[in-house]
Amino acid sequence: MKIDRQRVKEQFASYTRNYDPEDTKIALKIAHTYRVADNCEQIARSIGLTDEEVEFAWLSGMLHDIGRFEQVKRYNTFIDSESVDHAEFGADLLFGEEGLISDYIDDRDWDAMLEIVIRQHNKYRMDETISGKTLVFCNILRDADKVDILRVNIETPMEEIYNVTEEVLLTSGVSEKVMEQVRERHAINRDIMDSPAEHLIGHIALTFELVYEKSRELAKEQGYVLKMFEFPTRNESTKRALAETRTLLEDWLGKN
Numbered sequence: 001m002k003i004d005r006q007r008v009k010e011q012f013a014s015y016t017r018n019y020d021p022e023d024t025k026i027a028l029k030i031a032h033t034y035r036v037a038d039n040c041e042q043i044a045r046s047i048g049l050t051d052e053e054v055e056f057a058w059l060s061g062m063l064h065d066i067g068r069f070e071q072v073k074r075y076n077t078f079i080d081s082e083s084v085d086h087a088e089f090g091a092d093l094l095f096g097e098e099g100l101i102s103d104y105i106d107d108r109d110w111d112a113m114l115e116i117v118i119r120q121h122n123k124y125r126m127d128e129t130i131s132g133k134t135l136v137f138c139n140i141l142r143d144a145d146k147v148d149i150l151r152v153n154i155e156t157p158m159e160e161i162y163n164v165t166e167e168v169l170l171t172s173g174v175s176e177k178v179m180e181q182v183r184e185r186h187a188i189n190r191d192i193m194d195s196p197a198e199h200l201i202g203h204i205a206l207t208f209e210l211v212y213e214k215s216r217e218l219a220k221e222q223g224y225v226l227k228m229f230e231f232p233t234r235n236e237s238t239k240r241a242l243a244e245t246r247t248l249l250e251d252w253l254g255k256n
Helices: 005-016 024-046 051-063 066-075 086-095 111-120 132-155 158-162 166-171 176-183 196-209 213-222 224-230 236-255
Strands: none
Touching: 005 024, 005 051, 005 066, 024 051, 024 066, 024 132, 024 158, 024 213, 051 111, 051 132, 066 086, 086 111, 111 132, 132 158, 132 196, 132 213, 132 224, 158 166, 158 196, 166 196, 176 196, 176 236, 196 224, 196 236, 213 224, 213 236, 224 236
């Protein structure tokens, strides 16, 4: 697979210029895209993939959230359940009638795998039929995405991420059904998360799902996941949830 990284970056910049760069959500996703691509490259190299495969992993990071920009423009939210599944939407833009993928690369040999990797990157659980190198690339992108989501929660105002006022954010609580899943040390099913505080706990819990050692190293090195526990909630259930989640996560990170 031959990738002209400069072409990919220039095309991505050209595409995102169609959206308002002053919009915090748009700016967030542009920065997120470059960081996820870099994470993909680091993770891919850490597990000994070929140079060609590393390029593919990097490209998947550059294109994984292409659906986010139109999602924000149309719905002003990142919440898929209130708008569109951004991974499916992005894959449709790239590989459907519009065929945006041809703007980025000329080689069509990897399209089928790339489409699967992009469609699967946000799923609570991946399609169980995925295997081999496709599964490896899915795991790389999912890990790279999770690692940077931790950063976004610290560097971007949470009111913007969760589309709520500061008052709602700081007073929202965390239910027992969410904590039951945290205690099982895995990601929380989006269907049971209702409040902004639960989405915060849900983002922290993504760390439990990191597949590769390099991904866990990146999460530890950047330190954002521990900063998330400093969230200044005024809700007692959220205070308890953060304290318990921190204990569970520090124990898990210490063992992995």
